[in-house]
Amino acid sequence: xxxxxxxxxxxxxxxxxxxxxxxxxxxxxxxxxxxxxxxxxxxxxxxxxxxxxxxxxxxxxxxxxxxxxxxxxxxxxxxxxxxxxxxxxxxxxxxxxxxxxxxxxxxxxxxxxxx
Amino acid sequence: xxxxxxxxxxxxxxxxxxxxxxxxxxxxxxxxxxxxxxxxxxxxxxxxxxxxxxxxxxxxxxxxxxxxxxxxxxxxxxxxxxxxxxxxxxxxxxxxxxxxxxxxxxxxxxxxxx
Numbered sequence: 001x002x003x004x005x006x007x008x009x010x011x012x013x014x015x016x017x018x019x020x021x022x023x024x025x026x027x028x029x030x031x032x033x034x035x036x037x038x039x040x041x042x043x044x045x046x047x048x049x050x051x052x053x054x055x056x057x058x059x060x061x062x063x064x065x066x067x068x069x070x071x072x073x074x075x076x077x078x079x080x081x082x083x084x085x086x087x088x089x090x091x092x093x094x095x096x097x098x099x100x101x102x103x104x105x106x107x108x109x110x111x112x113x114x115x
Numbered sequence: 116x117x118x119x120x121x122x123x124x125x126x127x128x129x130x131x132x133x134x135x136x137x138x139x140x141x142x143x144x145x146x147x148x149x150x151x152x153x154x155x156x157x158x159x160x161x162x163x164x165x166x167x168x169x170x171x172x173x174x175x176x177x178x179x180x181x182x183x184x185x186x187x188x189x190x191x192x193x194x195x196x197x198x199x200x201x202x203x204x205x206x207x208x209x210x211x212x213x214x215x216x217x218x219x220x221x222x223x224x225x226x227x228x229x
Contacts, residue, residue, distance in 0.1 A: 010133070011146070034217065043117065043205050043220030089157060099182040103148075107160040 010110040019077040023090030023106045028071060030092035035064060036045060037073045038108070040084045047075070085113045118142065119221035121206050127227045133194040134225045140187055140208030146170065147189040148218060149181055152203040189192055196228045
């Protein structure tokens with residue numbers, strides 16, 4: 001498959017442990033955030049989202065935390081599995097002065113799950 | 116499978132040439148987004164169309180253009196290609212035109228310019 005981001009920061013986690021992936025976003029006016037997972041050779045896949053009026057949201061084995069004070073987003077994966085190995089991107093949705101919206105993606109973190 | 120399709124999967128062409136990438140959104144989605152992903156970079160937003168009209172523009176070069184047709188499929192045209200245009204090009208679709216909305220990504224087109 002294709003290699004994405006050969007020089008991305010890498011997080012190595014033992015299978016069964018919890019993973020925490022962090023992201024700093026750029027715009028304090030952004031009001032919607034998404035975490036995506038991208039496996040080798042595939043397009044990004046939605047994991048979980050959160051709106052700016054929340055600070056925590058839980059899904060199945062995943063939790064997203066939002067700290068607007070320091071413009072920080074984190075993704076927690078419980079009981080990490082080999083299938084979780086991928087590159088993870090955060091994205092912020094912001095409204096521009098023109099009234100249009102656009103997504104800004106972070107550079108990504110590679111998660112490696114060790115057996 | 117996201118329901119978004121992209122063709123071709125791979126494309127190899129020479130500098131100075133022109134190519135067209137095609138995207139069909141998920142059934143019912145009116146918005147199409149185009150992104151470029153280079154080897155060491157994240158996703159760079161290029162352009163968005165909603166129901167046939169341009170809705171938002173990102174870091175799209177003047178050599179690049181896109182359109183969305185009445186059947187909602189979209190094409191991204193890349194001309195006067197340069198080596199630096201080699202990248203993965205993703206299309207995504209969503210139901211809404213703006214604001215917070217989950218985007219569904221296609222499998223991408225790998226463009227190699229030689």
